Amino acid sequence: MTPKITRRESLKLLGLAGLASIASLFAPARGRGSSSGDAAPNVLLILFDTLSARHMSLYGYPRQTTPNIERHAARAAVYHRHYAAGSFTTPGTASLLTGSYPWTHRAFHLYGSVLDSLAGRSLFSGLAPALPAQAAYTHNPLAQVLLEQCAAHAAGLEIVPLRRLALSDDRYAARLSGDYASAFSSELIVRQIDDRTRPASLWLSIPDYFYQVVRFALLNHGWSAQFPLGVPQNRLGAYFTLEEAVDWIPSLFRPANPTFAYVHLFPPHEPYAPRREFASLFAGDGFQPAAKPAHYFRQAEAGQAFLDFQRVSYDRYIAYADAEFGRLMDTLGEAGILDDTIVLLTSDHGQMFERGIHGHETPVLYEPLIRIPLVVWQPGAARRDIHAPTSAVDILPTLLHLLGQSAGGLEGAILPGLGGAQDLTRAVFALDAKQNAKSAPLTTATFAMMQGRHKVVRYLGYPGFADQTECYDLGNDAEELENLYPADPVSITLKDGLDEKIRSVNEAFQP
Numbered sequence: 191m192t193p194k195i196t197r198r199e200s201l202k203l204l205g206l207a208g209l210a211s212i213a214s215l216f217a218p219a220r221g222r223g224s225s226s227g228d229a230a231p232n233v234l235l236i237l238f239d240t241l242s243a244r245h246m247s248l249y250g251y252p253r254q255t256t257p258n259i260e261r262h263a264a265r266a267a268v269y270h271r272h273y274a275a276g277s278f279t280t281p282g283t284a285s286l287l288t289g290s291y292p293w294t295h296r297a298f299h300l301y302g303s304v305l306d307s308l309a310g311r312s313l314f315s316g317l318a319p320a321l322p323a324q325a326a327y328t329h330n331p332l333a334q335v336l337l338e339q340c341a342a343h344a345a346g347l348e349i350v351p352l353r354r355l356a357l358s359d360d361r362y363a364a365r366l367s368g369d370y371a372s373a374f375s376s377e378l379i380v381r382q383i384d385d386r387t388r389p390a391s392l393w394l395s396i397p398d399y400f401y402q403v404v405r406f407a408l409l410n411h412g413w414s415a416q417f418p419l420g421v422p423q424n425r426l427g428a429y430f431t432l433e434e435a436v437d438w439i440p441s442l443f444r445p446a447n448p449t450f451a452y453v454h455l456f457p458p459h460e461p462y463a464p465r466r467e468f469a470s471l472f473a474g475d476g477f478q479p480a481a482k483p484a485h486y487f488r489q490a491e492a493g494q495a496f497l498d499f500q501r502v503s504y505d506r507y508i509a510y511a512d513a514e515f516g517r518l519m520d521t522l523g524e525a526g527i528l529d530d531t532i533v534l535l536t537s538d539h540g541q542m543f544e545r546g547i548h549g550h551e552t553p554v555l556y557e558p559l560i561r562i563p564l565v566v567w568q569p570g571a572a573r574r575d576i577h578a579p580t581s582a583v584d585i586l587p588t589l590l591h592l593l594g595q596s597a598g599g600l601e602g603a604i605l606p607g608l609g610g611a612q613d614l615t616r617a618v619f620a621l622d623a624k625q626n627a628k629s630a631p632l633t634t635a636t637f638a639m640m641q642g643r644h645k646v647v648r649y650l651g652y653p654g655f656a657d658q659t660e661c662y663d664l665g666n667d668a669e670e671l672e673n674l675y676p677a678d679p680v681s682i683t684l685k686d687g688l689d690e691k692i693r694s695v696n697e698a699f700q701p
């Protein structure tokens with residue numbers, strides 16, 4: 191007779207013994223709400239927007255930005271070469287949600303959405319058979335456009351409104367249900383709350399501007415004891431604290447109701463607004479990042495002193511996010527929730543403070559912009575370190591696999607350490623293609639391919655910077671300082687491989 195083990199015990203055994211057979215133990219949908227030991231685990235996917243792996247002490251950054259993640263990583267799978275598929279929220283998040291690259295899902299414009307055919311094959315609809323109870327929250331309206339699109343195909347998904355965890359959210363779109371994306375785009379134009387747009391109505395936008403200035407001056411004044419640089423905000427009309435989100439997250443998980451929760455928090459995205467105890471961290475620590483030449487796509491205002499100041503401000507904001515993440519994990523642990531919950535910590539893209547470039551609105555694809563964290567906790571598991579290249583597109587097939595569902599037919603692969611094979615020769619990709627039509631071949635764009643220890647980057651179609659190639663041996667040159675193209679024969683092979691990939695992904699969109 192087979193000895194009976196509880197769900198909690200079986201999860202611990204799985205963590206210790208590897209996960210190859212987990213699929214057979216988590217039968218989809220069956221037993222939801224039962225206590226017979228066969229229910230699915232909760233899944234908590236927590237995403238800190240704009241968190242660059244290159245700035246985390248977890249991955250060797252000299253400033254101690256992430257001591258709490260490191261403390262908790264003693265029981266996690268840590269992915270050291272994990273890549274976003276894009277360099278800003280829309281493509282990065284869309285690839286995470288759909289398990290496909292931007293050249294497939296086509297959400298590569300600001301406020302863009304994925305092809306309808308993919309919205310019905312997202313993390314939410316994919317996990318629904320095993321985890322019908324689902325919740326999603328984001329501080330980031332670009333991500334909310336994508337969540338709303340996925341929700342149209344996921345009946346059990348509850349999108350928690352931004353204002354639920356905001357001190358203030360003045361967007362009118364936030365009060366509308368239905369076509370959120372159109373409502374939000376219209377609002378951006380009318381109110382000019384985004385600096386890329388021009389006001390459609392002068393008479394609406396001028397009084398609205400003064401209203402916002404006064405309102406938020408009062409708000410910041412009220413919170414100045416905790417946040418001397420201003421209350422955290424998303425630059426699009428919403429103010430919030432991480433504390434409120436972290437206090438709320440544990441309430442998503444209730445016994446006998448396995449839940450999938452997607453929580454997408456805005457920090458450490460600029461404007462950098464750390465809590466008081468982090469506001470002068472690292473001051474005068476003498477840290478000097480590697481000097482790098484200015485790039486063709488440098489920004490006029492981004493001199494070295496400016497970049498260094500922005501960098502330390504960002505590092506402080508990461509330390510604030512890390513402290514709140516540590517508090518979240520402590521709370522989940524004390525409540526027993528970690529005993530039957532898979533937790534994934536990741537980001538949608540990184541951030542850049544070098545080569546005359548600040549931020550992530552740029553065509554370049556250097557490591558600080560696309561290398562992001564991935565740390566996965568499973569009940570009872572010990573620390574593993576994964577050094578093979580992996581991608582955000584791998585999250586969906588991996589979670590499907592862990593929950594006993596088919597993970598085939600996707601561009602991503604099951605992650606090594608969670609049921610997949612560690613393939614050090616596998617190529618993963620990232621791209622920036624803002625300047626192309628949604629349904630046309632990508633001809634003015636940047637593509638990066640990471641394979642083995644190398645990375646090759648192609649710039650195509652940019653006036654003044656067309657048909658350019660960079661290739662780095664990241665194993666020897668983590669700072670990407672020595673371009674191996676075309677002197678090293680490896681760089682030519684990699685360039686040809688990437689060009690062939692670009693040709694093949696463009697084929698479906700040829701007129």
Ligand SMILES: [Zn+2]
Binds near residue numbers: 539
């Ligand atoms: Zn983002």
